[in-house]
Amino acid sequence: MSTDHQAKADEILQRASLAAAEFGQLGAAETDRIVRAVCLAGLENRVSLAKLAWEETGRGEWKDKVLKNVVGSLLVYQDIKDEKTVGVILEDPDSGITEIAQPLGPILGIIPVTNPTSTVLFKILISLKARNPIIISPHRDALACCGRTAEICYRAALQAGAPEDCIQWLSETSRELTHALMSHPRLALVLATGGPGLVKAAYSSGTPAIGVGSGNVPVFLERSADIPLAVESILASKTFDNGTICASEQALVVEKEIVDRVRRELERHGAYFLSPDETAALEKVAINPETGLMSPRVVGQSAVSIAEMAGFEVPPKTVLLMAPQDEVGEDRPLSGEILAPILAFYVRDGFDEALKLCIALNYRGGIGHTASIHSTDEKMILRFSELMNAGRCVVNMPSSQGAVGGMFNRLPVSFTLGCGAGGKNITTENISARNLINVKRLCRRRDNPDWFRFPPEYYLDETRSAGEILTDYGKSN
Amino acid sequence: MVKIAFDDELQVLKCLFSGRLDIVGSSRDEEAIIGFIDQGAPGRNNPPPAEFAVLFDLAEAEYISSAFLRLCLSLARHDRIREFSIVNSSPSARKVFSVAGLDRVLKIL
Numbered sequence: 001m002s003t004d005h006q007a008k009a010d011e012i013l014q015r016a017s018l019a020a021a022e023f024g025q026l027g028a029a030e031t032d033r034i035v036r037a038v039c040l041a042g043l044e045n046r047v048s049l050a051k052l053a054w055e056e057t058g059r060g061e062w063k064d065k066v067l068k069n070v071v072g073s074l075l076v077y078q079d080i081k082d083e084k085t086v087g088v089i090l091e092d093p094d095s096g097i098t099e100i101a102q103p104l105g106p107i108l109g110i111i112p113v114t115n116p117t118s119t120v121l122f123k124i125l126i127s128l129k130a131r132n133p134i135i136i137s138p139h140r141d142a143l144a145c146c147g148r149t150a151e152i153c154y155r156a157a158l159q160a161g162a163p164e165d166c167i168q169w170l171s172e173t174s175r176e177l178t179h180a181l182m183s184h185p186r187l188a189l190v191l192a193t194g195g196p197g198l199v200k201a202a203y204s205s206g207t208p209a210i211g212v213g214s215g216n217v218p219v220f221l222e223r224s225a226d227i228p229l230a231v232e233s234i235l236a237s238k239t240f241d242n243g244t245i246c247a248s249e250q251a252l253v254v255e256k257e258i259v260d261r262v263r264r265e266l267e268r269h270g271a272y273f274l275s276p277d278e279t280a281a282l283e284k285v286a287i288n289p290e291t292g293l294m295s296p297r298v299v300g301q302s303a304v305s306i307a308e309m310a311g312f313e314v315p316p317k318t319v320l321l322m323a324p325q326d327e328v329g330e331d332r333p334l335s336g337e338i339l340a341p342i343l344a345f346y347v348r349d350g351f352d353e354a355l356k357l358c359i360a361l362n363y364r365g366g367i368g369h370t371a372s373i374h375s376t377d378e379k380m381i382l383r384f385s386e387l388m389n390a391g392r393c394v395v396n397m398p399s400s401q402g403a404v405g406g407m408f409n410r411l412p413v414s415f416t417l418g419c420g421a422g423g424k425n426i427t428t429e430n431i432s433a434r435n436l437i438n439v440k441r442l443c444r445r446r447d448n449p450d451w452f453r454f455p456p457e458y459y460l461d462e463t464r465s466a467g468e469i470l471t472d473y474g475k476s477n
Numbered sequence: 478m479v480k481i482a483f484d485d486e487l488q489v490l491k492c493l494f495s496g497r498l499d500i501v502g503s504s505r506d507e508e509a510i511i512g513f514i515d516q517g518a519p520g521r522n523n524p525p526p527a528e529f530a531v532l533f534d535l536a537e538a539e540y541i542s543s544a545f546l547r548l549c550l551s552l553a554r555h556d557r558i559r560e561f562s563i564v565n566s567s568p569s570a571r572k573v574f575s576v577a578g579l580d581r582v583l584k585i586l
Contacts, residue, residue, distance in 0.1 A: 015543075017576070017577050017578050018543035018546045018547065018577050019543050020576055020577070021541075021543065021546060021573045021574070021576040021577035021579075022541065022542050022543045022546070022573070024572065024573065024576055025540055025541065025569065025573060105576070163542065163543050164500060164542070164543050164544060165543060186578060
């Protein structure tokens, strides 16, 4: 690593450490005032930031990015504003345990190109709510829009009494600088939202990290589903910002009994079913043959332009490309994750066969992320949810918006979706301010009468059986 | 407002801080201290000698900002200051220096 990168990281972390020290002195009311001011600043600039993100990244739709910014500011704020993150957060007189929140320290927020400004707003709000300074490290294709967002938030935070340097942002980035920051001894946490390589680098840095996993979201349209509502939901999710949310549907699995109705409904709403030749042509542009992963060229592009790239024409009002598939696997490139308006389409005879296919999709690169079902049969919903390895199983709603939370359900609002052990993460939670505090436990003496019922000699007696001990234990109550 | 006094016998510049050492207070106090170092106090004919010690007394300080921490760092590295010390820090002020990692680079008594 060059000394320049190390020196830059040292300087950034020096500033952040001073900010962390000052931040720790603020009380709950002062912290909440800062968080509110930042929310308002983000919300006020929702449109200009969305346009900036769209112009700079060339991905998605600016109108959808406005809504993402509203989620990243207003909905995140509504979700965290009453959360206790300062001082005593819980008192339990029975157990004698008092929980006290303390900040983690400087956080490095890695920002993806797909949701840049909204993720900046989200990460800044949850970090400040927990009294942690944050350093924003954007994707190289989103430096300007992320910098502008961070600057707007910083000014608002300072005006509301936040410490200097509580928000810093990188105006240039490189692998070396990111590594120097991630592995810096004064960094408390890496909040890594991005591709698998970046998340792995965060985990390997030696600094605690909260990462995400890649998704490959199956959506199961079960025979009892309200088909018009299901199709409307799937389209609202998969076409939103041209499919850039990692919780968007990647493969639609339909029971044979209802396939004709589903297909008609999809076509009525602007979905275009590809022929085998068109599917083959699409595979070539949508997937990098060397890695087997999605090609950045198609990420966040419209259905019409992707079809153009693939060399065929679709009706101008097409919003989604449906790619009929038979099986799942590496030899079926479109059965993996593609953050674009492309949806693999499967038909299966009966619930069990459909469920088996959903499991195969889930285990093809999407373990721990999100699964979606449309059904009115609670038994089937539960069976599906028990078998999917997913942090979130969303039911009868758009998967993207459902997984992010706050719009169609009461999940914590988040742009960083934990994927559990399957996704190589520590948690399946929707990451929020509560994940960015250390909880101290003040433990008052409360003797356990069962433990003190017998003297140590009782346990030293080898002739006493385990069953007898287990029976005796707990009789104090 | 910082109270500044120079102990001619011990060659120590003593600074007694009070109130909130936020960005406004720290900037104001920094200006006063640097002014004293460069030019001496009003009514005092000569500035401090080429080399001297500085002692920050935090007995009456209520809140410490990152701006104040930077002031401590800059004085500790000042080429005319042979020794920089901080005394009478409260437990919460002491924690601020620890969180910032400055307890390892500054002399906090």
